[in-house]
């Protein structure tokens with residue numbers, strides 16, 4: 001395992017995250033849309049994972065760099081770019097230490113990624129630092145009351161405890177918190193909610209997908225199986241899906257809400273965030 005910084009262990013490669021990333025594509029599209037990307041612009045996608053937002057920006061003709069601390073996901077991103085004959089610069093890196101000069105990008109994006117930086121203030125400062133004053137930073141983060149948060153709460157008792165001094169990632173899904181993070185330096189900050197729709201044939205299929213794609217869970221799986229806790233976890237997750245879907249339905253449809261925040265470092269006119277369901 002590698003580290004994502006702040007002493008955290010990186011488990012993003014331990015599960016089938018690329019399958020989850022496919023389902024999150026509508027959120028990346030909403031971020032790219034809110035960024036208003038045009039051909040020729042320099043775009044940075046921080047925590048690019050398998051490259052969802054980076055590739056959308058590259059297809060729009062932007063000159064794109066995607067960074068991520070998880071080498072295996074960057075390799076998937078690079079493979080996707082190669083298959084489409086798109087040129088993107090892929091680099092190892094975390095949000096809290098961006099290896100780029102000040103004001104070197106027109107658009108800085110982060111889709112469900114900067115929220116995992118152990119120090120949110122440093123990460124937000126870095127996103128702003130490498131964006132041009134007349135540019136735009138656009139971030140997406142699950143809200144504290146989202147379905148994604150509910151499943152994380154269900155999984156938490158089965159996982160190693162988080163750093164008690166750390167900031168829960170979903171704080172980035174609270175408009176007041178992100179305004180405090182980005183607004184202090186005189187930037188304009190506008191947030192709105194949207195959601196990602198998940199559909200599975202059955203609740204069991206949904207639970208299978210969730211556990212398969214969650215690297216932090218897969219990293220604990222053999223221990224949980226050996227203690228017999230794994231079955232309890234599956235039952236708790238199943239309850240999450242049934243509750244959110246309004247019953248043990250087939251298919252199972254749930255929506256997970258996220259906050260989309262548009263920051264204009266130079267304090268330009270307010271532009272709306274997300275406003276509908278993905």
Ligand SMILES: C[S@@+](CC[C@H](N)C(=O)[O-])C[C@H]1O[C@@H](n2cnc3c(N)ncnc32)[C@H](O)[C@@H]1O
Pocket residue numbers: 004005012021024028046047048049050051052053068069070073093094095096110111112113114116117118
């Ligand atoms: C939920 S995935 C999102 C990936 C991608 N942006 C997408 O939309 O599919 C979270 C990503 O954040 C990355 N990550 C973890 N810690 C990070 C940090 N401190 N700074 C930047 N990215 C980080 C992980 O490697 C992973 O690729």
